[in-house]
Structures are given as structure tokens and as C-alpha cells.
Amino acid sequence: MKFSYNWLRELVPGLDSPPGDLASLITMKTAECEGIEAAGAPLDRACAARVEAVEPIPNSHHVKATVDAGRYGRVTVVCGAPNCRAGMIAAYAPVGRKTILGVESDGMLASAAELGINRDHSGVLELDEQVGAPLPGCVPDHIIEIDNKSITHRPDLWGHVGMAREVAAILGLRMRDPVRAARLPEGAAAIDVQIADFQLCPRYSALVFDNVTVRPSPLWLQYRLNAIGLNSINNIVDMTNYLMAELAQPMHAFDADLLHGGTIFVRPARGGEQLRALNGDQYTLEPANLVIADAAGAIALAGVIGGMESAIGPKTTRVVLESANFLASSVRKTSAALKLRTDASMRFEKAQDPANTVRALARAIELLEELSPGVRLVGGLADRKRETPPPPPIELPLAWLDRKLGRAIPAVEVRGILERLEFGVAESAAGVFSVTVPSWRATKDIAIKDDLVEEVGRMVGYATITPRAPLVPAAVPPPNPERRFQHDVRELFTALGFNEVYNYSFVSEDQARRFGLDPSCHVRVANPIASDQALLRASLIPGIWKNIAENLKHRDSFRLFEIGVEIHKRERGLPDEVAHLAAAVYERQGDGVAALFELKRAAECLMPGALVCPAEAGPAEGRPFEHPARAADLLWRGEKTGRLFELHPTLLETGRAAILDIDLRAVERLAAVEKKYAPVRRFPSSAFDLSVVAGERELAGKLQKRIAEFASPLVESIEFVRQYSGPPLAAGQKSVSFRVTAGSSERTLSSEEVAEIREQIIQGMRALGYELRV
């Protein structure tokens, strides 16, 4: 929302803070100021001037004009405007001398756009003034821009009067209210109004005028609207926009001669009802849209936009001027459904004050007399409304107020602040104020005593409150073991050399399919930014793959990991969010084996004793992104907790990447086991090695498990030592060596006992058909 500094000064006599200071005050006390811009700077010394003679400049469409510029004397100006001609009175701006097309030009003949009056730059601005006279009502201004978000709750601040009221309260001045309610006509209205639902339209007021002349607005009005970002259309439309910017009350003017019948209906649209709006677009309406209608059909979309059929045009002589109030949520729904946001809908959705409709009409009478001389009111005020009792006063205990703010504020100061903001204050009990809310703050903004804390706090200044630690019982906060565990995992992986990355929660359908996931199992975004961000990730691997593909452009070798949630769709309710770790090791050179074992080691650091279980029956189904011969499930404490694999080599431009994917929710749960002390063995253990000859692709882990099946309870550990293939072993065979350690907590084992343990294993393995090299 843009505010004109000059306009505010007109409304607050005595306001003399410079624009910058005023903006800072507003920021600290009311709403955030985003910036200040100068408007109409060239108007500073501009005046009306007569073009006395015009002489063409060869080889250009410019002319050399001799101009009587009043107090600036007779000057020569180079001008390129097509309407520049001898005898005209034009706007002259003394902007300095410069040579143009070889001619020294002193100042300029300016277009309305150059002066900031409107957006017309088709020619120099023609005036109807005495030579040397300033442009009437047009002086340089400053535009203070307020962040719309910060006035979402303040319907009154969508007009200059509301801001003027704030400024007056801040500075201890009085606002001059431009409205003279006495101007409203008495007597029967010339038009009837029927409201179908007072909930949707609490008030509809209107006046009828005739003898209207539609013509361009005077310069001062064009300038004022242009300065705050509104287009000048004609005097009638500009008047409604001016009042919207002044009083925050959107209005609409209908050409009375284009209406059917003498009644205005405010009703829900009929299903499929059509309206061609002022923006030229055709809308098909539904009953959820509130319309203004005449006997023939919809003529405007209530609170949003007017219709083309009844629009003010050059021939208009009779006008119905609407000033109404509509239910905020209804306007907002319609505006959102039709994707049509207007200056009017933006204001109505903030819940405007129904008392304001007739104020705007009273002001319109005065303005129209100036803008369309000879205009006549026809009949009295049409004014339909639901009578609602004023909201009850708010009880404000002053001690409570002090406790909320954390500082004491004298009662007299509280009263002063509230009264300056035009609240009514009465002392209903000792130390309790009964506060009456003015109508323009009562629609949504101020309803409870907490709202008054803000009024007092901001005006007294939050800087006057001293930071203070609260007095609360010392208590240990409840723990968050999941988060703590994830932090531990992060520490572990960075210590192991992995760098943490963050990836987006979105994936595309293609990515999902590429990584073996069915797009229909994903949660889908209804309004994605782009089609490739339409699904929520059900795996961290697509993101990790992208990280690898990007980083291999710069690095020969790297390690990275991410901790994030997989989001799995559920039939009902919120999706299941499962924390996962995905880690990767990339090597441009080599056979990729070291990377896989590095990740295996990392997994074992996280899950001591975890088992790596490769698929026994060939490549895993539906996992086309895995190297088919290098992939395995991870099992820990009897549950599947993750997967270790090499990325399918075709997914990378060059090099190999090993990937570890772990379900942290499961691991965190399984990690919680109680630790128990066992005494350290006092008697020495004995160890012996065994080598098993097996097929080349038999898993060492499986052989070890077999050995364990034949091991006596005295066996403490079976450890892999080495493996060998080559002569004298037959092709396709390997020898795998294990070290078996046995011992007892009660005695040193005799050599006979150890030999018996060993023999038992050998016999067992041989019975399974394995050859043993001992």
C-alpha cells in the first residue's frame, strides 16, 4: 500500500516530520515501511509556458521552440513531441541546459508522464493556465510504501485516513476528518436495494446522480492517483478510486441508463451465470459468488470487479454510485476461485467497516461537485443494512497489562494512548478499564484484551521494556532420543570422512521409476513448482545419485551422506516419514571394491555385528539402479535395516559409486540394548586355523556360519583370516582360512580338548562335502 506524504499532511494539520522520520515512526509503532520514493520531482519548478515559435531541425523530427516561460524568461527548447506547435500553452520544466542535435536547449517542454502526473507520454502536456503559473495542485511528493503483509489485520490502514489517524496518535496531533456526514441527502431513495443475505452483504448504500459529465480528471487528481500507483480513467472512476485510497472504502459507479429496472439486487450468482467484467474477461459464475444484479442479470461481482455492460462511458449522464460492505471470506473465496485480485477485493478481504459506506458517499457528493460541475443528486440515500449491536467493551485489567508487557505503565498513560487511537475508555472498577473499540477497528482487528496489549505496547514503545529472565522451576527437558541418535550418526560419518549434504524433498516421476519406485506410492504435490518436482521423495537415493553425478565433474574421489526422511504414502492420514541415512563413496579409478568395503565398515561402526546378506538368487527384482552382482541387504539384530550396493555403472558417466542406505528409525530402536559386564577371562585361550576349499562364489560369511554350527560351546570366536585361489587349487575353487579361538572361564583347555574341538569341525565340514586344508 502506497501512501502520499502530501495527502497525509493534508489530513494531519501540523505534521512536519520529514518523510524519512515519519516512515521510521510508522515502522516502529504501526506497520513496516518498505521504502520511500520521490514522486513528481520535476514539478518542483514547472510552470505553464507559451510556445511562441517553432522551427524544424533539419534531418530530425524534433523542433526548436521559442518559449515564453514566465519568470524563467524567453528560452529555446528542443522538443520532439508531435503536438508541439506555436501558440500552445504547455508545461515547462527548467531542468538545465544541454545541447541536443546541435542546438542548446534550456529546460524542457514536458509530457504528463515526465512530470509524474499520469502515464501519457504521447506529447507535451497542454495546459489551460496563465503563462508562468504553477501546475495547479501538483507539487513534488514522497510516497511511503507500507508492506501489505504488515497491515493484513488493519482494514483501516488501507486508506489514507486510517494512516493519518495513526500518525496523529503517534505525534499527539489531531486528524482532520475529510468527511462531512451532513452532506448526505434526506428523503426517499431513487433506487431500491434488495439484499438476499445480510451475512454476505451486511450493508449496501447507494446514491443516484444525474447531469453527470464524464471527462478527464483535473491534473491534481490524476497526479495523486498516479503517485500511489493507480491509473487515471475518467473523473467518475477516478473519484471512486480516490475515495478508496482515502477512506479504504471501495466503490463502484454504474451508468444508471444501462441498468434494467429500478432495483439493485445483491444475491448469490445463479449456476452458470455470465459476467463480462471491466477487465474484458468473461466469467462463468457459481452460487458461491456473490453478485450485484439488476432485473436482467449480474452487473458486478460483489466486492471484486464491475461489469462491462453497465460501465461508465463518455456518454454517461446518470450514475448509480455503490458503496457497500461485503463479508471478507466470501470476497476472498470468489477472488481466489476466479484468480481475480483487485484493489477492491484486497480491501474487502481484510473485513472493512460497514459504517464507512455512507461516509464515502457523503464525501463523494462533495468531490463530484468539483469534478463534474452541475451534477445533481436524485432522491435520498439508499441504505440497506443489518442492524447489529456494537461489540461489548473490552475489560482491561491494568495489572494484567503490566504483567503481559513486563513493565508498569501508569493508568493515565494507558488511557492517553487508547484515547488518542479513538478508543473509548471508562474505569469500570479499580484498576480496570472498560474499553470501547471504534467501528473501524472492531471488524476483526480488536476483539480481546490481548489486542489492547499491542495498542498500548507499540505506542509506549517496546524499547522501554527491559529484558528479564523468567523465574521458573529448574527442570530437565524431556529428551529426544531420535534426534540425538541422528546427531551421533552425523558425527560418526563426518569422522569417517563423509560430507553432509541436504537434498530437496521433491522428485520427478522419472527419477522415481529410475530408482525402482512406483510413482503411485508417492505423495503427490497438487500445485508443484515444476512437473519434475511433483512427488515427495520416498527414497534418498535419487538425490544422492544427483550429488554424485554433479560432484564427479570436479572430484576424482569423494564421500558424502544425507540424513533425511523418506515420505511414504498411506491409505489415510499423514504419510509415514522414516528417517534414513544415505551415504556414498565415489572413486573415478579402480574396481570399486574398496568403496564397498569402506561403506561396509561404516555400517558396522553404526551397527556392530551387522550381517551383510547378498541376494542368493541373482540380481534383486525391481532394483535396476544396483550393480546386480554387488548388492546386499544389511541385517542387524534380526531385522533388515538397510542396503549396501554399487550404483549400476551405467548410471554414471565415469567411475564407480558405492551406496549405503540405512533405516535410522529401525537402527535407533534396535540400538537400545542394555550393556552387561562379563568378567575378563583369567585363563588363556587357544587358537587354530582351518582352511575350507569351496566354490569361487561361495560366501565366506556362509562358510563361517557353517563352521559355527559345528563349534563346541567353548569356541569364543571364528574369524576370517584370508582367502586364496590358484594352483594347486582347481580352477573355480578357492580356499578360505579361518582362525578359531576356544577357551574356558574356568580353566586352561588341554591340548586334547582343543584337538577334539578342531576335529569336530573338520568332520562336520567334511560331512557337508567340503575339503579342508589343515
Next chain:
Amino acid sequence: MQPDSIRQLEADLLARIAAATTTEELEAARVAAVGRKEGAFTQIAKEMGRLAPEDRRQFGMLLNAARQKVEEALEARKQAFADAVLRARLDAEWIDLTLPAPGPRRGHLHPITQIQRELEDLFISLGFAVLDGPEVETEYHNFDALNIPPDHPARDMQDTFWLEGGNLLRTHTSAVQVRGMEKLGPPLRMIAPGRAFRNESVDASHEHTFYQLEGMMVDRDVSVAHLLYFMKTLLTSIFGREATVRLRPGYFPFVEPGFELDIQCLICGGEGCPVCKQSGWVELLPCGLVNPNVLRMSGIDPEQWNGFAFGLGLTRLVMMRYGIDDIRQLQGGDLRFLEQF
């Protein structure tokens, strides 16, 4: 047999020991001196029987002294040789320690993780629970329960990713406030760091995915003065020096009164510079006293309890702390960026 001849023998043997340059020569000298068969001392000892008993005692003492001296010399020389051998071995083991250590370097935690952990530690020490909420939220937790009903214009403040089925990606970690109140009940102190989403296009200063840290305290008499205390403590801790803050009005439906908290510009100290757009202040976080409607909706009686809440932008904070000028770097996964933290 004269005492002089013993002195002479001693001198000869010591000279020979001193002259030995190898362990072999030293061994030969040892055999010559104290060898059990041929050694000079052995020979002399054999001849001692021939001496008069009165001389024998004195001569024996002389002989033992000489022998002890020679043996000490032998031992010292032997040790010297061993020392030299050890020195030579150690010298041969010289390595160039400026060579790089094998194996991967330590990895780096994401800068947002780092700042988040600092803040978690700080707030835990102040008695706050650290809570988590889902990234996919219900409309109720994200909006309605925070006093933002449907068709409220405040919904425009947060462009929302809606999901099929009516849920949404949380637009702020404030949704966890509601879960915190449901879970803990009053009194409570909690923070909730995490990922939030807004449906806006990405450029150097806008992201659809970012990180926030929500904070909330509910107790008997929580005031603006308390809020200010925690904010000042928080920012002083983050920036490692006394932070000056100010509150100004800000509108957020879940707080009343609501504030924007500004921090005095750390670059210029409030004098005005390009970072603070010459204002001396940088807008940092929205906060306020919890709106009684919000408490009521989560089953807390606002006549008995009240509180404050704040929402700190972690992404923004990280960018400020390290002077990062492109927000996209944070989710870009580029190790050349991430390894700097």
C-alpha cells in the same frame, strides 16, 4: 710379579678396548683380558699362588681393582657400540612427515546442521525440549490451530504446497507448536528446528525449501520482557557478542501482540551500511506473545497460562553468519561449497 706390571697390563687392556672399532675386535679384547682360559687376568690369578701369603692379599686387591676397571671399560664400550647400532637403525628409519596422511579427511557437517546444534545445545541448557514434527502436515496443525482459518488473508503470507488428499508441506515450523502443546501440556518450553516449504520460485535469495527454528514458552506469567531476554541471549550466543535487539509491530495471527525483531547491524554497528540498507538494523525473526485462541485450540486455558513464541530462520542466519550470497548453495550438494564449513 710386580704391582707395576699389573698397572701396565691394565693400561694395555684399556688401550686395546678403546681402540676396538668393531664388536669382533672388542670381543677379542675381552677374551684377551678376562677370557676364562687365555685371559690375562686368569693367567695372573693362576700365578698368585706363588706369592708370599703376606703379599698375596695386597696383590689380590690390586688385581681385582684392575679387573673391575677393565670390565667396566668393556661394558661401556659394548654399550657404545649398541647405541651406535640403534642410532644407525633409527636414522635409517627417517621418513618425510610432510607427506599427506592416507585415508579420507574428516568430513564436514552441513552449516545448517552446525548452527542448529549450537542452538539446540543452548536451548536445552535453558530447559527447553527439542521437538520434531512431520514435514507433511495437516491443514489444522499448520493453519487452523494457529488462528489462521480458511479464507483468512494471512494465508497469503505463506504460499503453500498442497498435497493430493488435502494435507500440505508445512509452511513453517510453527506447526510443531501445536504438536508441542498437545504432547507436553503447560507449562512448557520447547524448540523445533526443521525443514519448511513455501511455493515460490527459486533464485539467489528465494528458496522453496528452508530451515527454521520455532521456539515457544508457556507458563503462568510470560511477558514481553521475558521474550526479549531469550531473544537477546539467543542472538548473543549465535553471533558471539552482545546483540542489541529491538521489537516493532508485526502481524502474525498466532501471536498477539506480534513483533518483528530486528538486530542492530553487526557489520556497521548501527551506523548504516549496504547490508542493513543504511537503516542500522536487520530484520531477523518474527515473534510475539501466544494468541489466546492458539492456546485455547490446543486445550490450554489462556486465563491460567500464557506464553511467547518465535520463529528463527536458520537458513537466513547461516547466510548472515558466513556471508553466503546465494541461498541455492545450501541444497546444491556441491562439495566445493560444503567443505568450507
